[in-house]
Amino acid sequence: MTQAKRHIHVNAFNMNCVGHIHHGLWTHPRDQSTQYHSLEYWTHIAQVLERGLFDGLFIADVVGYYDVYQGGVDLTLREGIQLPVNNPWLVVSAMAAATKHLGFGLTAMVGAHHPYTFARDVTTLDQLTHGRIGWNIVTGYVDSGARGLGQSGLAEHDSRYDRAEDFLELSYKLWEGSWDDDAVVADKAQRIHTLPGKVRPVTHDGPFYRAHAIHMSSPSPQRTPVLFQAGSSSRGLRFAGRHAEGVFIGANSPEAARAASRKLRQAAVEAGRRPDDIKIYAGIAVVPGRTQAEARDKYAEYLAHASAESGLAHFAASTGVDFARFALDEPIQFGNANAIQSATQAAQQQGWTTRRKLLEQFALGSRYHTVVGDATQVADELERWIDVGEIDGFNLTRIVVPETWEDFTDLVVPELQSRGRYRTQYDTDTFRQRLFGRGDRLPAHHAGAAFRHVAQCA
Numbered sequence: 001m002t003q004a005k006r007h008i009h010v011n012a013f014n015m016n017c018v019g020h021i022h023h024g025l026w027t028h029p030r031d032q033s034t035q036y037h038s039l040e041y042w043t044h045i046a047q048v049l050e051r052g053l054f055d056g057l058f059i060a061d062v063v064g065y066y067d068v069y070q071g072g073v074d075l076t077l078r079e080g081i082q083l084p085v086n087n088p089w090l091v092v093s094a095m096a097a098a099t100k101h102l103g104f105g106l107t108a109m110v111g112a113h114h115p116y117t118f119a120r121d122v123t124t125l126d127q128l129t130h131g132r133i134g135w136n137i138v139t140g141y142v143d144s145g146a147r148g149l150g151q152s153g154l155a156e157h158d159s160r161y162d163r164a165e166d167f168l169e170l171s172y173k174l175w176e177g178s179w180d181d182d183a184v185v186a187d188k189a190q191r192i193h194t195l196p197g198k199v200r201p202v203t204h205d206g207p208f209y210r211a212h213a214i215h216m217s218s219p220s221p222q223r224t225p226v227l228f229q230a231g232s233s234s235r236g237l238r239f240a241g242r243h244a245e246g247v248f249i250g251a252n253s254p255e256a257a258r259a260a261s262r263k264l265r266q267a268a269v270e271a272g273r274r275p276d277d278i279k280i281y282a283g284i285a286v287v288p289g290r291t292q293a294e295a296r297d298k299y300a301e302y303l304a305h306a307s308a309e310s311g312l313a314h315f316a317a318s319t320g321v322d323f324a325r326f327a328l329d330e331p332i333q334f335g336n337a338n339a340i341q342s343a344t345q346a347a348q349q350q351g352w353t354t355r356r357k358l359l360e361q362f363a364l365g366s367r368y369h370t371v372v373g374d375a376t377q378v379a380d381e382l383e384r385w386i387d388v389g390e391i392d393g394f395n396l397t398r399i400v401v402p403e404t405w406e407d408f409t410d411l412v413v414p415e416l417q418s419r420g421r422y423r424t425q426y427d428t429d430t431f432r433q434r435l436f437g438r439g440d441r442l443p444a445h446h447a448g449a450a451f452r453h454v455a456q457c458a
Helices: 039-051 074-079 089-097 115-128 143-148 157-177 234-243 254-270 292-303 308-319 341-349 355-361 375-389 403-418 431-436 447-451
Strands: 009-015 056-060 103-109 133-138 184-187 192-194 202-205 210-213 226-229 246-249 279-289 369-374 393-397
Touching: 009 039, 009 279, 039 056, 039 089, 039 403, 056 133, 074 308, 089 103, 089 115, 103 115, 103 226, 103 431, 115 133, 115 157, 115 210, 157 202, 157 234, 157 447, 226 234, 226 431, 234 254, 234 447, 246 254, 254 279, 254 375, 279 292, 279 375, 279 403, 292 369, 308 355, 369 375, 375 393, 375 403, 393 403
Parallel strands: 009 056, 009 393, 056 103, 103 133, 133 226, 226 246, 246 279, 279 369, 279 393
Antiparallel strands: 184 192, 202 210
16 A cells, blocks of 8 residues: 655744845845734734645744854844844734634743743743644853843853753643643632642752742643754754754755754654654745746846845854954864854855855855745655655745745645645644644653643543
8 A cells, every 4th residue: 555645844934023044135125024023914924824724933033133243243233134133922912813723833042031931921822822832942042142131151052951951841840730631610600710729839949940839820722832942963952852842954955854854863762752753844945936937037036135144144143153254265263162053063064164165055145955946846846855854844934025935825835735745724723733643732751741740641
C-alpha cells in the first residue's frame, strides 16, 4: 500500500516592526509594513493567512537593539532594522477576533519576564483564543537588551539556558499543577465559583526564581502553550530535546536541514520523548509567479529595494562581530561568540570569511534560502525540502507585506493541495491538536507533564 504523503506545515513569519528579515524591502511601493502600528494591518494579515490555511502566524521579537555594526545604532535607525519594534503579544487579541482557526506563535525572552506574571499573560491569551497560543522561548542575544534591563551585559551563553530551564519549571508548575480541570463550577445558586480544594499553591526554589503561589488564572484549553525554540548550539539542542514541540532551523540546503533534523530528533529521544514529538521548520522565502518570467521579474524588482548592508548589520548583532571593522576582502576573525553560536558556526562552515562574501549572502537583505518560480516549481522545491530534509514545514518569511503571503495563498497553496501535501480545511481547534493530532495538552512523556497534580493524571 502506498504511504500517504505528509502534509506540509506552514507558519507565516513576521515581526512587529518595519524591517524584519529581508531588510530594505519596506521601501518597496507595495509594502505595507510601515503600518505595523495599526490594528487593521494585523487583522488583514491574519485573515489572509487563515484564507491560506496556514498553521499560524509566528511573530519574532528582540529585547534590545542592534548596535554592534559600525559601533552604534545609526544604521539600525536609518534602515529600520527591527527598530522601532513593538510588543508582539499585544496585537493577538485583535487578530484572534478576526479569525477562528489561525494559531499564534509569540516570542518572549525569559530574562525580561517573571514566570508568575508571564504564566498569567499566556493563560489569558490561550483562553481568549480558545487554545491557539504558542510561545517561542528565547534566551536573548544582544547586549543592549541586557543593559536596558539593568544588567552589565549579556549573561554567558549556557547560563542563559540554565535560566530558561528554571523559568520553564516554575511555569510548568503554575500551568499544569495549580488548578484541577474541574475547579471552576460557577454555581450561582450555591454561591460557589471555584472549589477551594481543587486549587493549590506551587512551591519553587530554583537557582534563578523563587515562588510560593497559586496560579492566578484558571486553566486554559492547552494549559501550557505550544513550545517553540530556535537554538541549535549543543546546549540549545539539549534544551530543545527536553522542551520544544517546534524548532526553527536555518539551513541552505535540504541536506543541511536533514543533518539538523536528525540531531534534534535524537535529542528528543535522549530526553525520553519520541522523534516525532518535535515539528521542525526551516526558514524560507518564496517568490512565486503565474509564470517563471513573472517570478523572475518580481525577484529582480525586490532586489532593487533590498539592503545587503542592513542584512549584514543584523548578522553582526547575531554574531557579536562588527564586520565594518574589516576591509572588503580581509579575513574575518569571529572569536568566541556569546550571542547566537549557530550563526557564527554557519558563517564559518559556509566559507563566509570576508565582508564581500557575507554581503553576497545578503543580496535580498537576508540569508534565507529563497525559492523563485511558478507554482509548480515552488511546490517541487518545497516538497524536496520536506522529503530530503526530513523536516515538517516552513516559516515563510515576508518579503513584501502582505504580498508575500497573498501570492503564496493564491498560487502555491492550490498546487500543494492538488498534490495532497496541504490541508484543504481546518479540522482541529487548538494549536497543539493541529500540529500533532493527539490532544490539546502536553503528552505524558513531555517534561512539563511531570508537574501535573495527581488529580490531573487520573
